[in-house]
Amino acid sequence: MYSFTHHAASSVADAVKSVGEGKYLAGGHTLIPTMKQRLAQPGHLVDLNKVAELKGISDNGSVLTIKAMSRHAEVASSDVVKKAIPGLAALAGGIGDPQVRHRGTIGGSVANNDPVADYPAACLALGATIVTDRRRIKADDFFQGLFTTALEDNELITAFEFPHADKFAYAKFRNPASLYALVGVAVAKRGSDVRVAVTGAGSDGVFRWTDAEAKLASNFSASALDGLKASASGLNGDIHGSAEYRAHLIGVMAKRAAAAA
Amino acid sequence: MAKVSMTVNGKPVTADIDPRTLLVQFIREHLHLTGTHVGCDTSQCGACTVHMDGVAVKSCTTLAVTADGANITTIEGLAHGAQLHPMQEAFRENHGLQCGFCTPGMIMSAVDIVNRKGANLDEHTIRHELEGNICRCTGYHNIVKAIGDGARAMGAQKHAAE
Ligand SMILES: Cc1cc2nc3c(=O)[nH]c(=O)nc-3n(C[C@H](O)[C@H](O)[C@H](O)COP(=O)(O)OP(=O)(O)OC[C@H]3O[C@@H](n4cnc5c(N)ncnc54)[C@H](O)[C@@H]3O)c2cc1C
Ligand code: FES
Ligand code: FES
Numbered sequence: 001m002y003s004f005t006h007h008a009a010s011s012v013a014d015a016v017k018s019v020g021e022g023k024y025l026a027g028g029h030t031l032i033p034t035m036k037q038r039l040a041q042p043g044h045l046v047d048l049n050k051v052a053e054l055k056g057i058s059d060n061g062s063v064l065t066i067k068a069m070s071r072h073a074e075v076a077s078s079d080v081v082k083k084a085i086p087g088l089a090a091l092a093g094g095i096g097d098p099q100v101r102h103r104g105t106i107g108g109s110v111a112n113n114d115p116v117a118d119y120p121a122a123c124l125a126l127g128a129t130i131v132t133d134r135r136r137i138k139a140d141d142f143f144q145g146l147f148t149t150a151l152e153d154n155e156l157i158t159a160f161e162f163p164h165a166d167k168f169a170y171a172k173f174r175n176p177a178s179l180y181a182l183v184g185v186a187v188a189k190r191g192s193d194v195r196v197a198v199t200g201a202g203s204d205g206v207f208r209w210t211d212a213e214a215k216l217a218s219n220f221s222a223s224a225l226d227g228l229k230a231s232a233s234g235l236n237g238d239i240h241g242s243a244e245y246r247a248h249l250i251g252v253m254a255k256r257a258a259a260a261a
Numbered sequence: 262m263a264k265v266s267m268t269v270n271g272k273p274v275t276a277d278i279d280p281r282t283l284l285v286q287f288i289r290e291h292l293h294l295t296g297t298h299v300g301c302d303t304s305q306c307g308a309c310t311v312h313m314d315g316v317a318v319k320s321c322t323t324l325a326v327t328a329d330g331a332n333i334t335t336i337e338g339l340a341h342g343a344q345l346h347p348m349q350e351a352f353r354e355n356h357g358l359q360c361g362f363c364t365p366g367m368i369m370s371a372v373d374i375v376n377r378k379g380a381n382l383d384e385h386t387i388r389h390e391l392e393g394n395i396c397r398c399t400g401y402h403n404i405v406k407a408i409g410d411g412a413r414a415m416g417a418q419k420h421a422a423e
Contacts (some may be wrong), residue, residue, distance in 0.1 A: 006263055006280035006326045025327070032283075032322050033304050045280070049327050073316070097393030098373065099307060102316040103323065179392065 001032075002041045008050050012158055016133050019046045019154050026069060026108035029100055054107070054158060059084045064162040068107025072096070075106060085126070087168040087261065091118050091186070094172055096179050107157045110142075113149050113205055115236070116180040120206040122162075122170060124197035125186035129161040145204045165190045167220070171256035173200075173249050175240055183246050185209075185253035187261050189220055196254060201235045201246040212254050222255040265329045269294070270338030280326050284318075285309045287325035288335055296336040296365045300395070307394030310366040310373075311335045317373035319393070336365035339372070347414035348372050348407075357407030359398035370394050371408040372415070380416025382409055 004022070009015035015024065022044025025031055034040040048054055054069035057078050064084040066075060075081055076093035095101055095109075095118050109119045110130065123130070123139040130137045133156045142150045151157070165188040172184040181200035188195045194216040196209045215224045230250040237243035266275040269292060276291055288294050288311065300308030302321050309321040312334040339346035348371050351357065358364040374382065374390045382390075387408050388401070396404060 001281045003279065003281055006324070008326070008329065025324070028324065028327065029304065029322055032324065036302065047324075047327055050330075097307075098370070098377075098390055099310055099317050099319045099393040100304070102313075102318050 001035045002038065002043075004042055005044045006047060007044070008047045011051060012053050012133055012156060015046050015048060015051060016154060016156050019156075020044060022046055024048055024111075024156060026105040026111075027071065027103040028108075029096075029104040030108060030112050030114065048107075048156075057081060062164055064088070064164065066106055066160045066162070068157045068159055069105050070107075072101035072104045072106070072109075073098070076101065084164055085162055085168055087170055087186075088122055088126075088162065091122055091170040091172075094118065094170075094174075100179075106160060110160070111149065111151060111157055113143055113147055114180070115146050115202060115205040116175070116178075116182075116200045118170065118172060118181055118184055118199060121181075121184050121186035121197040121199040122168075123160065124206050124208060125170075125188040125195045126162045126165060126168060127188070127195065128163075130157055131159040131161060132157050143206050148205070163190070167261035169257045169259075169261035171253040171260060173253055182241055183249040183253050185250060185257045187212075187216065187254065187257040189216070189261065192217055194220065196257075198230075198250055198254075201230075201250055203234055203236050209250065209254065216258060220258065220261075222259040225251060225255050225258065263326050265325055267328050267331050267333055269333045270335060278325055280324065282325045283321055284311070284313075284323040284325045284328050284333075285320035287328075288320060288333070294335050294337050298362055298365055300362065300366075300397070305395065306363070306366070306397075307370060308363050308366040310369040310394065312369060312373065315376070317370050317393075334369075336369060339368070346372070347418055348375075348411035351411030351414055352404075352407045355403050355407035355410060357400070357403045359396075359400045363394060363396045363398075367391070367394050367396070367404055367408075371411055374408065375412045375415050380412045380419070382412045384409065 023042040025045045025047045072092045072095045081089040128139045167189040170186040175182045184199040186197045196212040230247045232243040232247040235243040262277045298308040300306035304322040
């Protein structure tokens with residue numbers, strides 16, 4: 001790891017003011033491994049771990065708000081999340097392993113937009129709003145390809161707003177070695193509106209599977225997806241699975257999510 | 262350099278360190294507590310697991326500067342003098358180790374599992390919760406047995422204290 005200077009931010013304003021050319025440090029469970037490999041070499045880190053404003057989970061009866069520094073374990077075990085959107089607590093409880101969940105944060109995960117991360121699928125399916133220090137961004141506009149988001153340099157995610165859904169579930173086929181999603185599918189239903197988001201598979205990152213949305217909108221059940229095949233074009237193929245295999249898994253995971261929702 | 266202060270195994274420590282010092286380096290190289298191991302250095306194996314403010318974390322993937330103000334417990338902090346912690350005793354009784362390299366991390370994770378899931382753990386729960394720890398000797402069978410026994414012993418000890 002190359003050397004850097006470190007500043008423990010005391011507030012959102014202090015963090016944004018002091019980051020300069022540097023990077024924010026949340027749970028560090030992506031950034032530190034990347035810095036060890038010298039794939040990232042920030043000269044300055046602004047540590048968010050002591051910023052009280054970035055912690056906490058609340059619900060107003062129709063919108064669940066999760067602050068950016070909420071750890072995966074906190075989301076997984078939160079009674080507020082379990083009551084509002086139980087499938088989101090379950091998703092958080094399936095990220096990595098217990099130690100990773102004790103450090104990793106929702107803000108770090110979504111800012112990073114790893115194509116195999118779990119939270120981006122939930123944000124897209126639930127139509128979340130990503131709140132930053134300067135504006136509000138719809139999930140539809142936020143994810144812009146591999147490790148690419150709408151965030152400007154220095155822009156800090158402060159919170160996520162998840163509008164409640166009638167039904168929501170996430171089904172994940174884990175890569176047993178990395179624990180990340182080989183394919184993960186999130187399904188959300190709000191009245192007649194159905195959104196299906198796929199992670200792990202797309203070579204451009206998370207995406208919506210509109211064919212499945214149409215089927216589920218007319219009949220919200222796993223059997224509605226019988227015979228529907230995702231296209232393998234634009235999907236990742238690697239040593240863990242071909243694009244065709246991932247396409248197949250998308251159908252299987254979508255059915256599991258619809259059945260569980 | 263950056264100044265850090267934290268409590269390690271009940272003792273306050275303060276040091277001036279390079280900000281890139283990992284928590285595990287701080288523990289091993291500055292405090293000379295070498296029970297915490299580095300197996301992979303890539304966040305996979307859990308040999309470096311310590312408790313930070315009461316929960317298990319991988320100290321190879323945490324900066325020491327981030328742990329400023331935290332309460333850290335390492336494997337050295339579990340025993341009371343010559344009396345082993347019930348989880349350590351259970352690993353000894355069940356032959357829950359072969360080369361022993363993964364053992365400190367296994368035991369720190371095991372205690373964390375009991376703290377979160379209680380003292381009555383079935384085999385499935387133990388295996389699932391151990392996902393963040395790898396034993397290169399593949400001695401999982403006895404590790405799982407040891408954790409089940411250690412959990413029950415921790416439960417009995419807590420019960421006796423109440
Ligand atoms: C062994 C292992 C297994 C894992 N398994 C999974 C898995 O199954 N599924 C999964 O989804 N993830 C998995 N992860 C990743 C984990 O969830 C990470 O914690 C997460 O991706 C990044 O969150 P972080 O808080 O650690 O962020 P950091 O590593 O601290 O930061 C990541 C990036 O986001 C930026 N950033 C952080 N916070 C903010 C913010 N508030 N605003 C703007 N930018 C910010 C940082 O500058 C950095 O560029 C795994 C990680 C490990 C080590
Ligand atoms: S040394 Fe930390 S996880 Fe392997
Ligand atoms: S006992 Fe050798 S690595 Fe586990």
